[in-house]
Amino acid sequence: MTSILLNADEKAPMTSSAAPTRSGWAAYGHAWARTPGRALYLLLVFVLAMTAVSVLVGLFWSGVGLLILIIGLPIVVLSLLVARGFGVADRYLLSLTRLQEIGEPEWSPVGDSRGFLSTLTRPLRNGHYWTYLLHGMIVNPLISTVTFALTTAWLSISLGGLTYWFWGSFIPRGDGGEWGQYVAAALPRLFGGWSGWAVEVFLYLTAGVLFAITLPWAMSGLARLHHVVASGLLGRWRSDELVAEARAEASARSAAVQAESAGLRRLERDIHDGPQQRLVRLQMDLAALERRAGAGDVDGAAGLAREAQGHAKAALDELRALSSGVAPPLLQDRGLAAALGAVAAGAALPVAVEIDPAVDGAVSPEVARTVYFVVAELLTNAVKHSTATGVTLKVSLRPDATPPMLDVWVVDNGRGGAHLTPGHGLEGLRDRVAGLRGVLVVDSPAGGPSTVGVHIPLATMSSTPAGGPV
Known part of the structure; x- marks a missing residue:
């Protein structure tokens, strides 16, 4: 499972320059392999379009006619919701064509209120609902009628022409039924001496062969026509990308704020439970040392001085540990690769390290700091809770991803x-990673092994806070 996760997530998308080129025959065979799905789509979408237009026209115009009454508005809204359902069904059927998937639009604007009236009128204020209504009530029925007629014609001529020699013999043939004899009489140079039946079989077979040869291209062209129209009316807009960006940014900032609040609370608790208690004890020891020195108890004063020195050293060590949790000097001085190597070397378990040396020049300080603390926390968790005997740490870049990861x-x-x-x-680690618009995935079935993956976009805005210490 671990190897599958590593390979699946680290595989970079294939660029167009690296895509294998197909020969003419291979491309034609590839088109034929997709023809059944595209033909099935062109037949099914006609049924969907006729159903959609019959439902939406009645529902929408009934609502428009009743707008003067209160009941009209909910009916119009209902028609928009039903149109969305038909549009989603059309996009789902388009998967049969094996063309590029059409992205889901953003249906809820950022910052929209949740009141009853706002919820009721939300479809009216979203342009996608209206384009879905336009698609389901006007555009798709017109296009589907044309493509359905062409599809049935192409399929029937292809299949019927290739098999006419068999089923044509069962058709009753009365006087004047053999139209082939008229063709033979009109073209004596081509069909001189041919029977009417032979001429019919030859012409049907020729048409069947021609239409069968061109069937993949015809089905591909008709399916692409639907796909282009659906991409424009049912797909995402540029504004959807901006809405998604704003929503992701708001979510990342919220997660960063939560992570920083949790980190500050933990830092406050660690200072209270560690160095503060040491310093309080040091103050008490110094006061006792002063009293004993004033009383002439040299040996007691020396013992208290040694204890005070120990508490001072322990407090200094704890303060250094806490300060390294805020801004580790090694990370700032030598970069992420060296800092992670030091964390792995200092772990209580053997850690196999695979770090791409290019990470130091690719990651921002916020990303480096977050990765450092997340890895340190994960290694600590492995020591404390997993009963593991070994850990693997792997850090790599995906520069070809969008955005780079x-x-x-x-x-x-x-x-x-x-x-x-x-x-x-x-959960705290996930919030911290989400503050940089990254994701943390956990795959830890009972019995092990445990795999934790962190994926952070390198294009993260530097202004986004990364949170306090883990």
Whole structure:
């Protein structure tokens, strides 16, 4: 499972320059392989279009006619919702053509209120609903009628022409029924001496062969016509990308704020439970040392001085550890690869490290800091909870992805069972990664192994806060 996850997520998309070229015959065979699905789509979409126009016309115009009454508005809204359903069904059927998938539009605007009236009128204020209505009530029925006629004609001539020699003999042939004899009489140089039946079979077979040869191109062209129309009326707009971008940015900032709040609370708790207690004890020891020194108890004062020195050293070590959690010096001085290597070397388990050296020049300081703390926390979790005997840390770049991605994998051979729980460590890590618009995936079946993957876009805005310490 681990190897499958690594390969699936790290595979870069194939560029057009690397795509294998097909010969003419191979391309023709490839087109033939897609012809049944496209022909089936062209037949089914006609049924869908006729159903849609019969439902939508009655529903929409009934609502328009009743707008003077209160009941008219909900009926119009209902017609828009039904149009959306027919449009989604059309996009689903388009998968039979094996053409490029059409993206789902953004149906809810960012920041839209949730009141009853706002929810009721939301379809009226969304242009996608109206284009879906236009597609289902006017455009698709017209196009489907034409493509259905051409599809049935092409299929019937192809199949009927190729098999006429068999089924044509069962057709009753009365006087004047053999039209082939008239063709033979009109073209004596071509069909001189041919029987009317032979001429009919030859002409039907010739038409069947020609239409069968061109069937893949005809089905492809008709299916692409539907696909182009559906892409324009049923697909995503440029504004949808902006809405999705704004929604993702808002979600990332919210996750970053939550992660920073949790980090600050943890830092405050660590300072209170660690260095603060040490310093309080140091203050008490110094006060006791002063009293004993004033009383002439040299040995007692020396013992208290040694204890105070130990508490001061422990407080200094804890403060250094906490400061490294805020801004690790190694990360700032030598980069992410060296910092992760140091974390792996200092772990209580053997860690096999595979780090792409190019990450140092590709990641921003926010991404590097987040990755450092996430990896450190994951290695700590593996030591504390997994009973693992070994860990693999892999960091790689996907520069050909859109946007370019940084992939981090931490795999241990422990007992598994890790999962995302609100208020616990992995949930906090996910929030922190989400603050950079990345994702954290966990695959940890009971019995192990456990795989945690972090995928962060390298095009993350530097202004997005990455949160406080983990």
